[in-house]
Amino acid sequence: MANVGVLTETTMRLREEMVAWRQMRMALRDDLVRQTGERRNQVSALCAAFARDRAGAHRAWFGPTLSEGHAAEKRQQRGLAEAAKAKSPAEEQAPATPKAETRRREPAHEAVAAPAARPPELSPRAKRRLFKGLKKR
Numbered sequence: 001m002a003n004v005g006v007l008t009e010t011t012m013r014l015r016e017e018m019v020a021w022r023q024m025r026m027a028l029r030d031d032l033v034r035q036t037g038e039r040r041n042q043v044s045a046l047c048a049a050f051a052r053d054r055a056g057a058h059r060a061w062f063g064p065t066l067s068e069g070h071a072a073e074k075r076q077q078r079g080l081a082e083a084a085k086a087k088s089p090a091e092e093q094a095p096a097t098p099k100a101e102t103r104r105r106e107p108a109h110e111a112v113a114a115p116a117a118r119p120p121e122l123s124p125r126a127k128r129r130l131f132k133g134l135k136k137r
Contacts, residue, residue, distance in 0.1 A: 059065075064072065 059068070
């Protein structure tokens, strides 16, 4: 009979240890999930910062992209329109000029300013074909 009591106590202690280990494992898993989410946010922010830096470097080397050039032109036209609305009525009554010249839209390739500096030349070793072809076996 004494052996049954010892066996019962040992079994209860083993069960309590398994429950404690399970709780520790669940807490560790929850902590890893939280840390993974935080790390994903940090990596996303870092990638976004790299993309902004790369875009800024591209603008510095090659000038604004076509969409940026069009957006800047629209902002400038909007500012001129707002300035014209803000004029007082006496200023608007100024003598009329002969026929105003209409502004023609220039082709997109001429709208982008030429860069002041050129990118460095690639070494001959860096100039490789993008597609080497299929390997024959």
